[in-house]
Amino acid sequence: MSRTVLLLPGDGIGPEIVAQAERILRAVNEKFDLNLTFESALVGGAALEEMNTPLPDATLDRATKADAILLGAVGGPKWDGLPMAERPEKGLLGLRSKLELFANLRPAVLYPQLASASSLKPEVVSGLDIMIVRELTGGIYFGQPRGVRQLESGERQGFNTYTYTESEVRRIGRVAFEAAQQRNKKLCSVDKANVLEVTVMWREIMNDLQREYPDVELSHMYVDNAAMQLVRAPKQFDVIVTGNMFGDILSDEAAMLTGSIGMLPSASLNSEKQGMYEPCHGSAPDIAGQGMANPLATIISAAMMLRYSLNQEEAAAAIEAAVSTVLDQGLRTADIMSEDGTRVSTSEMGDAVLAAL
Numbered sequence: 001m002s003r004t005v006l007l008l009p010g011d012g013i014g015p016e017i018v019a020q021a022e023r024i025l026r027a028v029n030e031k032f033d034l035n036l037t038f039e040s041a042l043v044g045g046a047a048l049e050e051m052n053t054p055l056p057d058a059t060l061d062r063a064t065k066a067d068a069i070l071l072g073a074v075g076g077p078k079w080d081g082l083p084m085a086e087r088p089e090k091g092l093l094g095l096r097s098k099l100e101l102f103a104n105l106r107p108a109v110l111y112p113q114l115a116s117a118s119s120l121k122p123e124v125v126s127g128l129d130i131m132i133v134r135e136l137t138g139g140i141y142f143g144q145p146r147g148v149r150q151l152e153s154g155e156r157q158g159f160n161t162y163t164y165t166e167s168e169v170r171r172i173g174r175v176a177f178e179a180a181q182q183r184n185k186k187l188c189s190v191d192k193a194n195v196l197e198v199t200v201m202w203r204e205i206m207n208d209l210q211r212e213y214p215d216v217e218l219s220h221m222y223v224d225n226a227a228m229q230l231v232r233a234p235k236q237f238d239v240i241v242t243g244n245m246f247g248d249i250l251s252d253e254a255a256m257l258t259g260s261i262g263m264l265p266s267a268s269l270n271s272e273k274q275g276m277y278e279p280c281h282g283s284a285p286d287i288a289g290q291g292m293a294n295p296l297a298t299i300i301s302a303a304m305m306l307r308y309s310l311n312q313e314e315a316a317a318a319i320e321a322a323v324s325t326v327l328d329q330g331l332r333t334a335d336i337m338s339e340d341g342t343r344v345s346t347s348e349m350g351d352a353v354l355a356a357l
């Protein structure tokens with residue numbers, strides 16, 4: 001059975017890094033006989049230019065039918081003046097909500113070869129391997145009502161609403177428990193149950209779910225403490241599950257423990273395990289078109305795609321091993337350059353991963 005991978009290069013460095021990931025995917029497709037078919041479509045600023053909308057119907061249609069999506073990045077200074085609803089980022093948000101990609105998986109793994117890139121001491125981060133599971137389509141980012149209103153006193157009041165339904169909490173909880181089962185069987189649920197009612201319910205539901213996953217050890221932590229623990233002793237965590245806003249902040253914090261935004265992949269999944277995979281970084285307009293971008297976050301995202309949406313663990317592991325090999329060889333794009341490294345361009349890094357495969 002042939003399966004379709006939709007490539008959405010997007011803007012800035014997006015096309016450069018997706019091109020490298022595509023080469024790697026085509027290579028494993030041959031090598032492991034995966035029967036993948038590749039398509040590509042426009043999203044973000046690239047779609048705005050050609051079709052006047054950041055998420056054309058044709059792109060959404062292909063995305064809906066695809067088995068998995070690999071996205072580069074969207075946005076750039078060119079579109080900064082546009083109203084929120086017309087910006088390239090709307091393309092990405094639209095895909096997330098239309099495809100109901102509620103589960104955002106962001107691993108923070110420190111590659112031993114890059115240990116010196118972390119801002120924390122080596123003993124605090126060496127061997128770091130944690131997975132943050134962030135709820136992506138609910139919580140305060142989406143709650144209604146929202147806005148800025150005029151009070152009778154004459155001053156303005158801004159307001160947002162924090163809501164989660166029980167089913168929203170349950171489905172993200174299940175993804176997190178299952179991720180923990182496949183890893184070191186420790187799950188920490190992060191909330192603010194001492195202040196926010198939504199998260200009191202969140203905590204009750206996680207406790208309830210735990211009975212279905214008796215092999216997973218569940219703990220709870222307030223978000224302020226979790227932020228502190230992530231820089232104090234991050235290796236105490238295996239899987240962290242949390243809501244949209246807390247997850248946004250904590251996953252960026254965890255990402256930086258590894259020191260290099262150019263290395264960090266992500267997955268966003270729906271109930272059918274259909275997923276959109278993308279690097280955590282943006283379109284990096286400051287280095288776009290210069291052949292400087294690190295393609296590894298996108299390449300590792302492609303490995304996650306093979307693992308989570310296409311059930312091809314062997315091919316996924318082969319890509320990850322190839323990435324590790326090129327790092328062992330000392331090959332470095334500018335963002336991860338160290339004194340004894342060999343500086344390579346975006347496509348040279350792709351060449352090296354391909355050779356290692």
Ligand code: NAI
Nearest residue numbers: 073074075076077262281282283284285286287293294335
């Ligand atoms: P950014 O992640 O694009 O760049 C931050 C810094 O990291 C820059 O100095 C950039 O050169 C560097 N960088 C990022 N990725 C890199 C890579 N692969 N290799 C080497 N260096 C890399 O974040 P920024 O500058 O805040 O945003 C730029 C644009 O990207 C904005 O329009 C923003 O809205 C958009 N953006 C899009 C995202 C997405 O598509 N998922 C996520 C974040 C931002």
Ligand code: MG
Nearest residue numbers: 247248249252
């Ligand atoms: Mg963020």
